[in-house]
Amino acid sequence: MTDLTDITTPLAAQAIELPSWAFGNSGTRFKVFGSPGTPRDPFEKISDAAQVHKHTGLAPTVALHIPWDLVDSYSDLRKHAEDNGVGLGTVNSNTFQDDDYKLGSVTHSDPKVRQKAIDHHFACIDVMNETGSRDLKIWLADGTNYPGQDDIRARQDRLADSLAKIYERIGEDQRLVLEYKFFEPAFYHTDVPDWGTSYAHTAALGDRAFVCLDTGHHAPGTNIEFIVAQLLRLGKLGSFDFNSRFYADDDLIVGAADPFQLFRILYEVIRGGGYANPDVAFMLDQCHNIEKKIPGQIRSVLNVQEMTARALLVDTEALKKAQACGDVLGANGILMDAFYTDVRPALAEWRESRGLPGDPMKAYAASGYQEKIEAERVGGTQAGWGA
Numbered sequence: 001m002t003d004l005t006d007i008t009t010p011l012a013a014q015a016i017e018l019p020s021w022a023f024g025n026s027g028t029r030f031k032v033f034g035s036p037g038t039p040r041d042p043f044e045k046i047s048d049a050a051q052v053h054k055h056t057g058l059a060p061t062v063a064l065h066i067p068w069d070l071v072d073s074y075s076d077l078r079k080h081a082e083d084n085g086v087g088l089g090t091v092n093s094n095t096f097q098d099d100d101y102k103l104g105s106v107t108h109s110d111p112k113v114r115q116k117a118i119d120h121h122f123a124c125i126d127v128m129n130e131t132g133s134r135d136l137k138i139w140l141a142d143g144t145n146y147p148g149q150d151d152i153r154a155r156q157d158r159l160a161d162s163l164a165k166i167y168e169r170i171g172e173d174q175r176l177v178l179e180y181k182f183f184e185p186a187f188y189h190t191d192v193p194d195w196g197t198s199y200a201h202t203a204a205l206g207d208r209a210f211v212c213l214d215t216g217h218h219a220p221g222t223n224i225e226f227i228v229a230q231l232l233r234l235g236k237l238g239s240f241d242f243n244s245r246f247y248a249d250d251d252l253i254v255g256a257a258d259p260f261q262l263f264r265i266l267y268e269v270i271r272g273g274g275y276a277n278p279d280v281a282f283m284l285d286q287c288h289n290i291e292k293k294i295p296g297q298i299r300s301v302l303n304v305q306e307m308t309a310r311a312l313l314v315d316t317e318a319l320k321k322a323q324a325c326g327d328v329l330g331a332n333g334i335l336m337d338a339f340y341t342d343v344r345p346a347l348a349e350w351r352e353s354r355g356l357p358g359d360p361m362k363a364y365a366a367s368g369y370q371e372k373i374e375a376e377r378v379g380g381t382q383a384g385w386g387a
């Protein structure tokens, strides 16, 4: 069995934030399939997320999405989370489901619409102050569908201006994290399409503004680990939205489509000092359209743990030597040896030694929780997409 002795300290420090929306129903524009036991409110989403942490010890916080997770009292929600052994994390804004934002939100040419979008972010900061959250994550659906539709440069200026107003409002211990995405829902141009644009804006804002890298938001073939290395070099990698994709923004279980890519990304995170570093938040951004949501999230965090273990096992000294003497195939072989190491039996044993189930998927299935929520809950909520 693989010897994990040298890597258990960093492994024990792993924390992956779950998205509240992964527990609601979601789907494609073709159909949202309802699943029995879906949470009826944000409190139940948190209870479900807590199951993931209970069985894996890997997911101590849950990200909220406003207004999908609108509640009367965020201190009650916070208390509920704490009672269930988890905390509330990143607050995600939403300026993509309101008719006013058809032609843009913080980039809109109408100052009234821009102000409405800015005010929404102020409301999100109010929520953060109650939940104790550190990060405000902004993903914008802003963009255009046709060349000439709007002045793409003026939109950059309006974006910079709106972001500066939002940034001014965040507290000393809070951060603004700007996510990029190269297309969708806009198809001609997106106002924050790539890491460079997010970097340019967050660098202009200041030290408490960072880039969020969603692994599903790049053109096929993009070398994501290079972006990770570059952002870590620049001190601007704030967070990850992990998921996997075959074609577009599929939001599938992380590591499902391409575990090797996840390994390569995690290797660069570790190499660049971004692992178990509070400045680089590991989050999931996934939807479970056809599979059960809680086991879907358990599988996801285990995939991240497994690829992290493999990346931590890279013989970095030997790799450095091979690289220094130009041993192309030797260096590649050292990286591949770690990638091909089956760490699952050793991880199961290590989990048990820490009082966790060796097989969290099995433990959840045997716990009776799924049957209980399916019997108790009727009329669950949409995750938000299409809501």
Ligand code: PSV
Pocket (backbone or CB within 6 Å): 092, 093, 139, 179, 181, 214, 241, 249, 285
């Ligand atoms: C839309 O692409 C998206 O998936 C972004 O990645 C956000 O992080 C997420 O929705 C939630 O707003």
Ligand code: MN
Pocket (backbone or CB within 6 Å): 139, 179, 214, 241, 285
């Ligand atoms: Mn995302």
Ligand code: MN
Pocket (backbone or CB within 6 Å): 181, 214, 216, 217, 249, 285
């Ligand atoms: Mn996305």
